[in-house]
Amino acid sequence: MKLLLVEDDQPFANTLSRRLEKNGYRCTHIDNANEALLACHRLHPDYILLDMKLHNESGLSLITPMRKLLPSSRIILLTGYASISTAVDAIKLGADDYLSKPIDSKTLLAALNNCKVNDLTKLPKLTESRVENENIDKEQTLSAEQVEWQHIQQVLKYNDGNISATARQLSMHRRTLQRKLQKRPAL
Numbered sequence: 001m002k003l004l005l006v007e008d009d010q011p012f013a014n015t016l017s018r019r020l021e022k023n024g025y026r027c028t029h030i031d032n033a034n035e036a037l038l039a040c041h042r043l044h045p046d047y048i049l050l051d052m053k054l055h056n057e058s059g060l061s062l063i064t065p066m067r068k069l070l071p072s073s074r075i076i077l078l079t080g081y082a083s084i085s086t087a088v089d090a091i092k093l094g095a096d097d098y099l100s101k102p103i104d105s106k107t108l109l110a111a112l113n114n115c116k117v118n119d120l121t122k123l124p125k126l127t128e129s130r131v132e133n134e135n136i137d138k139e140q141t142l143s144a145e146q147v148e149w150q151h152i153q154q155v156l157k158y159n160d161g162n163i164s165a166t167a168r169q170l171s172m173h174r175r176t177l178q179r180k181l182q183k184r185p186a187l
Contacts, residue, residue, distance in 0.1 A: 004045040006036040052079035067094030
């Protein structure tokens with residue numbers, strides 16, 4: 001099972017590659033849009049994990065050419081900046097799934113295999129021993145507050161710390177964002 005990982009965050013890509021290789025995927029990592037399309041031509045991957053924000057480019061622009069080149073490959077868009085509008089755009093452009101970072105192994109493997117997260121019987125490469133080896137348990141699952149906090153931090157970083165711009169991008173009032181920033185959840 002060949003998988004192309006298009007991700008500009010090197011540490012995240014390394015972690016994701018290790019997790020996927022433990023489950024039988026042969027991963028090739030690319031960190032920019034131009035090389036991603038060349039890799040699609042060369043490798044003909046069965047699966048593509050595509051980051052939405054690649055340096056100064058959008059992964060959304062790669063979905064249509066990838067889908068035309070590889071109509072049977074499963075394309076999953078990963079993003080740290082999840083929104084309903086980008087999810088709709090990604091699916092309309094031809095992505096098979098849209099996942100928000102951070103992502104746990106079970107959710108990712110379920111998306112790759114196009115099945116429900118709780119139905120491990122449909123995941124041919126995920127066995128109970130591999131689940132134990134990856135230490136997937138409830139203690140490692142992030143709470144909704146932790147995921148929200150991480151998302152806010154990513155958007156805040158993207159806006160160079162500008163609270164007003166971040167609040168607009170998150171579609172929330174500036175004061176609400178300031179209150180959320182004062183209440184850091186236990187990580």
